[in-house]
Amino acid sequence: MTATGAATAEGSFELGWWTRRRSVALDGALALASAAECAVHGIGFAERTGLPVWLVVISGAMAGLVLIVRRRWPLAVILVSVAVLPANMGGMLALVGLYTLATTEAPRRIIAALACMEGGGVVIVSYLLLDQDPALREQALPAWFQPLVSVLFGVAAVLPPVLLGMYVRARRRLVETLRDRAQGLEAELSLLADRAEERAEWAREEERRRIAREMHDVVAHRVSLMVVHAAALQAVAAKDPDKAARNATLIGDMGRQALTELRTMLGVLRAGEPAVRPDASARLAEIAGSAKTRQQEAEEQGPSLTELAALVDQSRAAGMTVDLAVEGEPRGYAEQVESTAYRVVQEALTNVHKHAAGAAARVRLAYREGEVAVLVQNEAPRGGGGASLPSGGNGLVGMRERVAALGGGFVSGPTDAGGFRVSAVIPDRAAADGAAADGTAADRAARDRAARDRAVPGGTVPEQRSAHG
Structure with missing residues (x-):
């Protein structure tokens, strides 16, 4: 025995x-x-x-x-x-x-x-x-x-x-x-081991959400514009071969840009992976510690506000009437702040392409001391504005998560004239500080109201979501 x-x-x-x-x-x-x-x-x-x-x-x-x-x-x-x-x-x-x-x-x-x-x-x-x-x-x-x-x-x-x-x-x-x-x-x-597993699970879920947001931002906008140009190409192919050729060239350029952004994002995700797979306990600690670092790396390699004019030109090339107005002098904001503001405008314009085809849009960018504010508002869609492109319903959720992660305020909702409005105010501080300052639900609601009042002066935006997403 x-x-x-x-x-x-x-x-x-x-x-x-x-x-x-x-x-x-x-x-x-x-x-x-x-x-x-x-x-x-x-x-x-x-x-x-x-x-x-x-x-x-x-x-x-x-x-x-x-x-x-x-x-x-x-x-x-x-x-x-x-x-x-x-x-x-x-x-x-x-x-x-x-x-x-x-x-x-x-x-x-x-x-x-x-x-x-x-x-x-x-x-x-x-x-x-x-x-x-x-x-x-x-x-x-x-x-x-x-x-x-x-x-x-x-x-x-x-x-x-x-x-x-x-x-x-x-x-x-x-x-x-x-x-x-x-x-x-x-x-x-x-x-402590149970809590470490919970933190690791939370880190995995956070990384999945971040990847989903990045994929949505990279793919949805480019593909939406490609679909719009493809429809225009089909309509003018027989009547105006030169315009059809230009639309085909734009479709190719947008496809290459989408592939480039996808490769960049996947490269960030693969960076830092060990050649030999570690044991389970070490992997839990690695996931918990590297999720935020990867998120910051991905955001720092993302677009900046200097590329906003090119983004608007792409929508104009697709036939949308877009008015861009910039207030204040450009400032050196943190990379993730400018990337988040860019993504908000990008997703808002994508929603206009999807759900308000032919409607004019206004983009407002305000450089302020310690913060940046963006506003995207479109008019009522022409001819009912039925959605011509599929939607996953995650666009507004992703924008709100991005802005909240930096401690900012985000508001979206329909306007009295039948259009839709998206506004965000993002403070100029690191994502880690913003997460600590995120606070309670009441604090987030107060920041959302402040964002609405500062980014959309003179108007009231109902805090509800429409089919945009």
Whole structure:
């Protein structure tokens, strides 16, 4: 049987108050030894008193067998040892009983009282035996000899077992304390591991959302423009070959731009991947620590506000009437701030292509101290403006997540004239600071209202979503 199997078998044992087999064997052996000791001393007591030897021997043996219950009733063992002490029996009863009582959680005053009772009895019995010894009477001993020897016998019979029992009790307490502390640390480590898994799962979900936003931004805008140009190409192919050729060239350029942006994004995602796959625990820590870094790297390699004019020109080339107005002087905002503002305008123009074909749009960009504001508003779609392109419904959600990640405010909704308006105010600080400053839902709502008031002066935007997305 292995050590584990033996421990399991030992732990399942139970007999009365014993939980281990070796405890039964030990107590049985001590009880037999105590019975033999009491029986031997009982013979001498019977010879001195004239009592029947068999009666004293049987009585002494039965008294010695009381030691079998020392773990359950140590107090009874000590009282029996005190009772048989006048017959000069029960020395082992007293030693083992006092030790056992000292190892329990019994109050110290009770242990001290029983120890004094046992020690006093040993002193008295020792003094009487010394006084009745003929050999000692023939010697000229000083008067203090018998009392001193009796006291030494009493101390020797009581002090060692009590001190040893108290030491064992203190050691057991220390072991239990260390065991409890180890269990507490194990539980804490388990909790920390669970939290690490939760953080890793959150990091994975955050990275999935970020990838989805990037894919949406890169693909949706370019492909939407390509579809619009393809429709125009089909319409003018027979009538105006030159314009059809220009539209075909634009479609090719947009396709190449979309592929370039996709390659750039995938390159960022693959950057930093180890050549050898790490173990699971290291991978959890790596995911939790690298998700935000990858997001920042991807955003820092993204577009900037200097490319906004080219973005508007692409929409104009697709036949949309777009008015671009810039307020203030260009400032050196953080890369992720300019990238987020660019993506908001890009997604808003994509929504106009999808859901308001032929409608004119206005783009407003405001450079301010410590923040940048963007506004994209389109007129009511012509001819009902039915959606001509499929939509996943994630555009507005992605814009709001991007702006909120930087601690900004985002508002979108239909206008009174039947169009749609998207506005955002983004503070000029790092994404990490923005996440810490994101705050509660009430704080985000306040920032959204502030964004609406600052980016769209003089108007009110209902905070609801339309089919744009």
